[in-house]
Amino acid sequence: MRLKIIQINIYRGKFLDKLVEFLRAEAPDIITMQEVTGGRINFWNDESVDTFGYVKHALGISGAVTPMYRLVDNPAAYEGNAVLVRGNILNTKIVWLKEYREYPDVPWEQEGPEMPRNVLDATVDFGGTLIHVLVTHGAWTKDPIDTPEKLRQVRLLAEYLCSLKGEPFILGGDFNMEPGSEVIGKIDEVAHNAIYDSNITNTLNLRTHRAAKILGNGRLVDFIYTSSHFTVVSIDTPQVDVSDHLPVRAVLRY
Template identity: 25%
Template sequence: MRTVIGLLLTLISLATYAGEGPFARKMKKLRVMTYNIHHCNPPSAGAKIEVEAIARVITNEKPDFVALQEVDVNTERSGKGLHQAKELARLTGMHYFFSKAIDHQGGDYGVAVLSRFPIIDSTRLILPIDPVIGGETRTIAAITVEVAKGKKVIFASTHLDLKEPNRLSQSELIINLFKDSTLPVILAGDFNAQPDSKVIGLLDQNFTRSCLDCKPTIPVKEPNRVIDFIMFKPGSTFKSLSTRVIDEQYASDHLPVVAELGITY
């Protein structure tokens, strides 16, 4: 009898490891993009606004999530009545959430997320700025979605400050905001910091980047800096399958990054 039970347990274990059997864990692939869209203004096109150009880049990659930075809503430069996040959602067939950072030219400017999945919950989180050194207000756009039956994740977009002391305090707050999350978290955006910086070193202690040998994302021609990242926590839930920098030199002054993540459930 003991031999039979032992054999059954072994078979169940092997089936589970192979992704089969009643106790097997499933893996779902998620495609994630982060894109600083330069308020939909192609740098070579003067003051022209081309939301369609950004939408084409996104549609070509068919992502499940997109983290957007430098998004205009009803500004003079982009056109009163133009909500760029909403229009990108319409053009790509996705859901959206916008998080304002600052007032700009009679409208709003900030970050946003697009999601292939319906948004269950959303929140705007303000990041700190040292009043002594100053800087623009920065925020996080965070959403909760269900990617599979009973499996929820948080997806967040951010754009850190240009000044390192602010980026460090902002990174510390991000870590504290998500450290106790009971849901898996994907964080993506323009961190204005390179892989060997204190900021990325701090985030690396609490998040896993989708790539360690990441390709440069700025400038779009002959890029030489890596500042746009996709990262996640907890590490046991996600597995990074691939990361690519898309060679799209017209639509923005940043190259978009696309990562494929496997999530087990």
Template identity: 25%
Template sequence: MKLICLNAWGGKLADALLDYVKAEAPDVLCLQEITHTPASDKDRLTYRDGPHSLPQSANVFRDLCHALPDHAAFFHPAAQGELWDHTAAVPSQFGLATFVHRSLPVLGQVHGFVHKCYSADGYGDHPRPRNAHGVRVRDDVTGRSIGITHMHGLRDPKGKMDTPERTAQARRLLRLSDKLARPGDLRIICGDFNVEPDSETLQILADGGFRELVTTGGFAGTRSSHYQKPGRFADYMLVDQPELITDFRVIYDPEISDHCPLLLRT
């Protein structure tokens, strides 16, 4: 089974992103920062946050569904806010997407909020609502069931330091993984956690029986050249049975986001 996990950056590099996922065709694709704007069929609208105005890929989820027609697609919004078509406001949802190839039976799912709750009346103040989604699939090649849970960790404008909110978030994420998996399953937790490698978040998951593969694999970071701020780590991949992993990589080329894809094979 091939798994790819990525913060898609709201589809800012949508063409490169779509080409990459079509070429890789992973069995399971876990994506954070996905837009879904069912009220508009436009490819791009404008995101406004105070004085900031940015072009925004409006329908990344739709475009990914077209790019991966042989995958079951799941979208879980964390919030609904507004994008703009010139002077017209368009309701748009922002959250997680998970794609599972139809050859893999989906045996179970979990979804829950790890910080705050769904915001229906705007994206909200930072730190904004965050959710997590998990799928339990059967890999008939290995004869094994695999529980995969991913999240987009809260963003704090003050930085990536440990906070009580991040501690609570990590414990909620671990509980969701516990709820999804069955004894003997390979368990995987991944996503853009928005924390440093020495964070309490990763320690909580380690205490829960998980090994983190980015830092233990000696990778230099998970950010592409599009990310200009200090700090090169944000994304992590953890497993509870590392001996079952046949390959793990941080993909630095091609660049399809300001984050790097994490690719794992079992």
């Protein structure tokens, strides 16, 4: 069985229609998304839109979303992680890396290291084969450096992957950290990073990223991890302007 996966931080829906157009054309089996938002947290021009529901409805496939935080005065305003799949979602589980919170207003960069973080695990039936499809968004700091809090969180993630006890999984994430860091090394110990089967060196979109001028050649922070059940057929980063990150597109063989 072959599965096409797209991992994408959707930039709070900034380019929502372009994103939907891209995903429709690609028709992936699995989409893992970060910065999924609703309400006034959106960067999309319509604050009434729930970006998860918008994409899910446009593609006509199954999905699950888990907010990491909401706004106190507007529960429809949230940010979280989501998966969309061309399969039957049997159940979902949330693993909290940093506890859920409600904010009086939209949190910005100064909140980055302390913002809530979680992992969404959806058990999906792909034609009789059960696969854990996971998504996460790693803790952020201005520079991608190891910190005690990031290491605490990644240990929880690694422990959870180990707890699956040999069941097949695919994990997509914007980890906000690069290969060679201790954080990424902890995940590398328990899963295969598909990006290592490529020459990809950057997953940020330097045409749209607001910090492009100081990012040089970019950063490699978005990854697709798998259990040993999968081999990488292909992996690349389509050069499309659907976010401030580039999509990571992979075809895996089970």
